[in-house]
Amino acid sequence: MADALLRIEGLTKRFGGVVASDGIMLDVAPGELHAVIGPNGAGKTTLISQLTGQLPPDAGKIQFAGLDITTLPTHRRSALGLARSFQITSLFLDLSVLDNVALAVQAHAGHSFRFWRDARSETQLREPARAALKRAGLEMRADLAAASLSHGEHRQLEIAMALAGKPRMLLLDEPMAGLGPEESARMVELLRALKREHTILLVEHDMEAVFALADRITVLVYGRVIASGAPETIRKDAEVRRAYLGEQDAEAVHV
Secondary structure, rough: OOOOEEEEEEEEEEEEOOOOOOEEEEEEEOOEEEEOOOOOOHHHHHHOOOOHOOOOOEEEEEEEEOOOOOOOOOHHHHOOOEEEOOOOOOOOOOOOOHHHHHHHHHHHHHHOOHHOOOOOOHHHHHHHHHHHHHOOHHHHOOOOHHHHHHHHHHHHHHHHHHHHHOOOOEEEEOOOOOOHHHHHHHHHHHHHHHHHOEEEEEEEOOOHHHHHHEEEEEEEEOOEEEEEHHHHHHOOOOHHHHHHHHHOOHHHOOO
C-alpha cells in the first residue's frame, strides 16, 4: 500500500524463548479503521507498545507518515500524531474530568507538570480539553471528579485524553473491555463517529464491535499474522476459524 499512514515491516519482539511479535507486516491507510484481533497471548498489546515506543522491537521497521519512527522515543511519536488509549485505565481519579484532559493537552504541548497549579486557569489548555470532552460525549461531566464516572465513562475519558493532542492516528487498546451492553453500544457509536475524522488501529476482543466498525482486520496468533483483509474475507477464512474462533461459527458474528 503505497499511501499507507502506518507501515510495519518485519516487526519482531522476543521475551526469552517467547516470540511475542513474529515478523509482523501490516499497513494502515489514511482514514481507515484497521482492527487487530486474536486470542489472549497473541501479541496484540505488545504490538501497540512497540508502535508507541514503550517497547523497542528486536527487529523490523515502523514507518509513520513516511518517516522511520522505529527508534524514536514515545514523546516524539506523540508529537508526530500517534495517540494511544490503554487496556487498563490510567486516570487521575482525584482530579476533575476536565483536569484529566487538560493534563493531556499540557503533556502533548511539552509543558512540565510542576506548572499544573497555574495551568488550571490557562484557557489554552482548558478550551481544547473541553473540545475533546465534547467529541468523546463527556462535556456534561467536565466538572465532576473522574472517580465518580462509570467504567464506560472512564473509557470515554481515556479517548478524550488521546484526542487532546489532535492526533493523526489513534491506537486503541481494548476500549470495550469490561463494558456492559449499553456502554458497549455507546462506545461503538463513538468510534463510528471518530473514524470519520481519524485513522484508527483498534485492538479489540468484542467481535460484534470489530465487524461493525472495521474496514480491514488483521488476525494475530502467537505473534504471527495469519490473515489480513476485509471483514467478510476474515469471516470466511478457515485458519481464522480454527485458530481464533475455535468451534464458534464466524458467521454467527453479526455486523
